[in-house]
Amino acid sequence: MRVSYLLSLLPALVAAQLPLPNPPFLPPDIASGAQTSSGGFPNPKWSSLLGTLLYFYDEQRSGTLPSTNRVPWRNDSLILEGRDVGIDLSGGFYDAGDFSKDTFPLVRTIPFTIPSNAQRKMQSFALMSICWGATDFGQGYDLANQTAYLDDTLRWGLDWLIKAHPNDTTLVVFIASADEQNTYWGGDRSIPSPRPVYTITNANPGTDAAAGAAAAFAACSNLYAGRGFSNSSYSAPASLRNDSYANTLLTHGQQLYSxxxxxxxxxxTYQTSVPQAGAAYASSGYGDELAVAALFLSWATGSATLYQEAEAYYTRYKLADSNRVFNWDSKTPGLAVLFSQINQGSPSFGGNFSTWRDTAEDFFDGIVNNKGPGYLLQDSLLFYDGDSDDASLNPALNAAMLLRRFAPMASSVDKRVAYTDFAKSQVDYVLGKNSMNGMFPLYRFPPRG
Incomplete structure (x- = not known):
């Protein structure tokens, strides 16, 4: 085992995580069916839903599982991943229903409650999204007694991402055999290995993948450092503060942004250097990743320069023209929200809160008034041609997440109410308030109407 590998683990090992509850939380028995909520605060049904959604990530774990493993059918798997190339890449999360590991888009993110809900990209997009959500709405995790599981889930992904970034100018972006990625349907104990490991480097870059990982590290550093966005309409960050771990994450974020x-x-784009990864999850561009990374880093470091770089990216890469869907490949709809949060919290950065608020409202008004770019299906589910076709619920739930996050900053009470009500309608649809009275799985295609 290389000394450099051991050294890379020290910061994570020193920064101990929160102890998990004993006995552990387990999802309710599906055989019991739907049950009426008893109400109260916090509502036990919402607390259980949040816990169940975090449990999903335990089901996706790779590597040597901890003694606290809650998933009886998940086994230790690929515990020697990467050793053939001199890097310990065991751990992390599998992508969706297969066994590849994709730094840019790895595992499918859970719907509706973990704040950001687009589908793939655990090691970057989903980690960024969960940390952003837990920074804004951390009280929900605390009240639901799920903060320890939030910490456990994040560290399982972040510790792997740290290992996937073994030095300043290298990032692992894809681990899989192209021939076996979608053809192996066996158990987790017999996954064919060793598997090819693909990286981006200084000479063979992937701007989007590096910037996306930088954004994840920076957003999660903000969470672990307790750097909320100074908006009294939001709750405080979740109670998992650990300054040592936050500093480790920030260092990796700064290196990857560089x-x-x-x-x-x-x-x-990363598929230029690693076409094997792009064959599954090709990126459409890197301007949005650069902007979101610069924004989260600006908040983490108090840097007006980084904030101004983010505004420059927005203009240079004409991101306003791609303001459509918020997902693993497109961060643009979330940028105006994040710009607004940062401007409201740090006017000294030189931005204009009103400008970014108006940009966000132009986009959100189109959604709630059914004037595009998406449109409403039967029962008022938001749908985007070309995006919702394969991931029917995710674009709608991502829009709901952004609407709910932005609503307290809206310019009028009417807009605040409209944005909140629309967000609630999308979640209600998924949870069964629809003409079929059914809770939809992540990829069921709803009827057009």
Whole structure:
């Protein structure tokens, strides 16, 4: 085992995580069917739902499982991942229903409650999204007694992402055999290995993947440092503060942002350097990743320069023209919200809160008034042609997440109410308030109407 690998683990090992509850939380027995809520605060049904959604990530775990493993059918798997190339890449999460590990888009994110809900990209997009949500709405995790599981889930992904970033100018972006990725349907104990490990480097860059990982590290550093967005309408960050771990995450974020911006090979989409990864999850561009990374880093470091770089990316890469769906490949709809949060909290950065608030409202008004770019299906589910076709609920739930986050900053009471009500309608649809009286799975295609 290489000394450099052991050293890379020290910060994570020193920054101990929260102890998990004993006995552990387990999802309710599905055989019991739907049950009426008894109400109260916190509502036990919502607390159980949040816990069940976090449990989903336990089901996706790779590597040597801890003694606290709650999933009886999940086994230790691929515990020697990466050793053939001199990097310990065991751990992390599998992507969706297969066994690949994708740094840019790894595991499918759970719907509706974990705040951001687009589908793939655990090691970058989903980690960023969960940390952003737990920074804004941390009280929900605390009241539901799920903060320890939030910490456990995040560290399982973040510790793997730290290992996937073994030095300043290298990031592992894909682990899988192209021939076996979608053809192996066996159990987790007999996954064919060793598997090819694909990286981006200074000479063979992937601007989007590096910047996306930088955004994840920075957003999660903000959470672990307790750096909320100073908006009294939101709750405080979840109670898992750990300054040592926050500093470790920030260092990795800064290094990866530097790689994204300054790679000697220039700025390129990651599939240019690693076509094997792009064959499954091709990126449409990197301007949005650069902007969101700069924004989270600006908040983490108090840097007006980074904030101004984010505004420059928004203009340079004409991101307003792609303001459509918030998901693993497109961060643009979330940028105006994040710009607004940062402007409200740090006016000294030089931004204009009213400008970004108006940009966000132009987008959200189109959604709630059914004037595009999406449109409403039967029972008022938001649908985007070309995006919702394969992931029917995710674009709608991502829009709901952004609407709910932005609503307290809206320019009028009417807009605040409209945004909140629309967000609630999308969640209600998924939970069974629809003409079929059924709770939809993540990929069921709803009827057009």
């Amino acid at each position: 790689l994204a911006v300054n790679a000697t090979g220039g700025r390129k």
